[in-house]
Amino acid sequence: MSTETVPAGRPADRLRDGDQSVAPASSAAARKAGGFAGWIDDRTSGAKGVNYLLRKVFPDHWSFMLGEIAMYSLIICLITGALLTLWFVPSAGHTVYDGSFVPLRGQMMSEAYASTLNISFDVRGGLIIRQIHHWAALMFIVGLTVHMFRVFFTGAFRKPRELNWVLGTVMALLAIIEGFAGYSLPDDLLSGTGIRAMEGFVQTAPVIGSYLAYAIFGGPFPGQMIIPRLYSAHVLLIPAILVGLFIVHVTMVAVNKHTQYPGPGKTNDNVVGYRVMPVYAAKAGGFFFIVFGVIALISALFTINPIWAYGPYDPSPVTAGSQPDWYMGFADGALRLLPGWLEFEILGFTLSLNIALGALVLLPLVYTLLGVYPFFERWVTGDNREHHLLERPRNNPTRTGIGMAAIVAYSVFMFAAGNDIIAIKLGMSINDITRAFQIGLFVLPPLAFWVTKRICLSLQRHDRDLALHQRESGRIIRGAEGSFHERHDALSEYDRWILVQHDPVAPLELTAEVDENGVARPAARKDRLRAKLSHFYFKDAVNPVTPAELAAAHHDGHHAEALDAEALEAPFDYEGIEGDQDHAPGVGGDGADTEAGASEQGIGSASRLRE
Amino acid sequence: MKALAARRRHPAAIAILLMLGLLVTGFAYAAVAPQPAQAEASTAQDVAAGKQLFQANCASCHGVNAEGRATGNDDKVAGPALAGVGAAAVDFQMGTGRMPMRAPTVQAPRGEVQFTQEQIDQVGAYVASLAPGPAVPSEEDVDASQGDPAKGGELFRVNCAMCHNFAGSGGALTRGKYAPSLMDVEPKHIYEAMDTGPQSMPVFNDGNIAPEEKRDIIAFLKAVEETPNQGGHALGALGPVTEGWFAWFFGLGILIAAAVWLGQKSA
Ligand code: HEM
Secondary structure: OEEEEOOOOOHHHHHHHHHHOOOOOOOHHHHHOOOHHHHHHHHHOOHHHHHHHHHOEEOOOHHHHHHHHHHHHHHHHHHHHHHHHOOOOOOOOEEEOOOOOHHHOOOEEEHHHHHHHHHHHOOOOHHHHHHHHHHHHHHHHHHHHHHHHHHHHOOOOOOOOHHHHHHHHHHHHHHHHHHHHHHHOOOEHHHHHHHHHHHHHHHOOOOOHHHHHHHHHOOOOOOOOHHHHHHHHHHHHHHHHHHHHHHHHHHHHHHHOOOEOOEOOEOOOEEEEEEHHHHHHHHHHHHHHHHHHHHHHHHHHEOOOOHHHHOEOOOOOOOOOOOOOHHHHHHHHHHHHOOHHHEEEEOOEEEEHHHHHHHHHHHHHHHHHHHHHHHHHHHHHOOOOOOOEOOOHHHOHHHHHHHHHHHHHHHHHHHHOOHHHHHHHHOOOHHHHHHHHHHHHHHHHHHHHHHHHHHHHHHHHHHHHHHHHOEEEEEEEEOOOOOEEEEEEOOOHHHHHHHHOOOOOOOOOOOOOEOOOOOEOOOHHHHHHHHHHHHHHHOOOOOOOOHHHHHHHHHHHHHHOHHHHHHHOOOOOOHHHOOOOOOOOOOOOOOOEEOOOOOOHHHHHHHHHOO | OHHHHHHHHOHHHHHHHHHHHHHHHHHHHHHHOOOOOOOOOOOHHHHHHHHHHHHHHOHHHHOOOOOOEEOOOOOOEEEOOOOOOHHHHHHHHHHOOOOOOOOOOOOOOOOOOOOOHHHHHHHHHHHHHHOOOOOOOOOHHHOHHHOOHHHHHHHHHHHOHHHHOOOOOOEEOHHHOEEOOOOOOOHHHHHHHHHHOOOOOOOOOOOOOOHHHHHHHHHHHHHHHHOOOOOOEOHHHOOHHHHHHHHHHHHHHHHHHHHHHHHHOOO
16 A cells, blocks of 8 residues: 655645656666666656656545446447448448348348448457447446446545546536447448437427438438448547547546545545556556456347347338437437427427427436536535545435435436336336336435435434444443443444544525625525525534544443443543544554655654554 | 221220220239138038037127127227137137137237137137138248248338337337237247237238238248347347346446455455
């Protein structure tokens, strides 16, 4: 383990200060010793930057690897996608199939579809590359979604990382557009149906809809233009933007430093973990191969998008089970849930709100709400401090509740897109299922919010109990004079630290609504709203045990229960908690290595507190 | 010829020509037009035996003379009238175990076949004797090896996939009704289903889908059954929904397990 700690200034400055502390090689001779590396450095001066990156400390936790799942899946998509471009023909031109897949031989189809069949059946290894590409695409978006959950529930999006959150939201939106474009390329029955649906969605835009659809398709549906256009978006435009944003995203993680979970020795001013070289690089590199391996294994064993079974696209047929890939499911589900009476006529024009709301409004709405959340929360809490320590989800019950409610709402939409599959697999009426989802959309998210918040609050109360009264051992001890009490096992200071480290919170109180002259302040209404929201967030907050409370509990304990036990076990030493709660009570576990000259602040107090 | 030529301006000539033309087109149409299939020649004994079987097993819902019965509950029927549904409908319904229906449900499900083929044929003969209807197809009509699966696939996607799904895995209809899976259905029953339109299915008579085309469709469905899953396990061949669920629960599950395992390995 390594610890980076640097004092003074804003926390972020303090964190970044260490970045410059790499001493350049003292002489050209010393540099020459680097051989090839030195040669490169002489021409690029790259050593400083590389050294900076390689010496960076990253904290270690499995949930920090969720972002890596997304990253590696993206890379796998790029590699396999490059291979696919060698054989794929992005053209709507007609051709007659005469490849080796007998059930389609002799049929008219587009060159795009024929070339995809060709990749699947006649190019050696083509099918596995296609399947890896598609499974990796699904895993990419699954990965970035759970990564986003991690960032949200731990409060990693708080200052100074809001911009990275916004960047992430943009990438998430681009990712599903990229996925949709790819899904549409092979021109099989499902992708054609998807494009047809997309055309319909565009047309529901009031006033400009039909012009827009004409512009996108270069004429009436389907035309010859859409496949080449989607192709250049899918292989060139969107990947380039995604990779660019992704590099900025990861660079910002390096610049801001990675957050860490609270724990012994981990403070808002340091980063405890492994340096990139060698440990973190080995772990991350190893994880790349695990992700690649798992995706390759899935692709070898499980079919994805069997376009040969769907058949070539033709505007007349549709098939049961026409669904988009999962990440577009929520929009499809919204269409299935919206009631038909939302379509009406105004002044002779048809307004299809039953489609437009789900197809054109929901998608940008979801991603906008996501993007602005950090700013909203900051405004409500008025919290302008920097946060480099993550919050345990239970320690912010309202946010955790909001997150769960959002996930549940999203899931209702997503599962609604599979209503027909659910109906046939469970033998239920699709009408009942749809109705249940419609009701669920309004009932389940508030319920999820309430349940989650209650669970968080009781977990917090449990934490308090634990910190105050230690672990109940279940062993009853009878005193000499016949009294009974339960023996409570001591909690280690490290364990207790995690229970008490977080900041206490309280709702913002309304400041004066009138200024000194008795005139209503223009901002008063905003403040009232803010106070209300703050109340919503924090009114029933359960705050961490304070040192005073701990001392009092200790005192009570002597009389109530611990008196006799003292004879049996060593008295617990509370001295460790005395003093400033901002400082952790100990440095990380065994073998922790602390950088020289970096032992002020947290570490200093930590070692003082250590026995 | 001369005599004919001389009379070509006779006032009756026009009328005779018209009659001739009508006769020719009439016969030609009769020869080409789809014909309501006739019940195969069946003996009076078959019909009598069939009637007995019918009255014992089916009359409770379909009425003693297959005239249909109302339940007295709105316009719901216990069973529809069967005059004119033909032996093909009986062969399909009884041969797939749908009839006799065990309980009134939204849709008669497939089930265990409860009669011998001989008994089924007898009931078919009885129902066919009530009014003409589609007959049971011949062996040749349903011989998959004589069909063209590629053409059948095209027809299937245009006419059937919207309910039965692209691979014949089935799909949901309104209010608990469904289009069942077509895997492992006997060729004869596939043909009869198109011919008689059981349950919610529309009728595809020989005018909509010619007998050879029906055979192509059978050939396609048999080809789907027989082709190996080139891409690995097909996950139910239900399309992207199952793929998405699989990615979330299985793919993500393994990767998180791997991440937790890696996270526990310290230097
Ligand atoms: C294109 C998909 C994405 C990739 C490849 C990606 C990759 C990463 C990686 C590798 C990290 C560092 C490790 C970690 O904390 O997991 C990271 C951190 C971060 N990501 Fe993403 N990410 C993506 C999408 C998102 C999204 C959708 C959001 C939120 C809307 C987001 C917000 C963040 C934030 C705030 C951090 C800093 C976390 C911290 O320091 O604790 N990212 N990202």
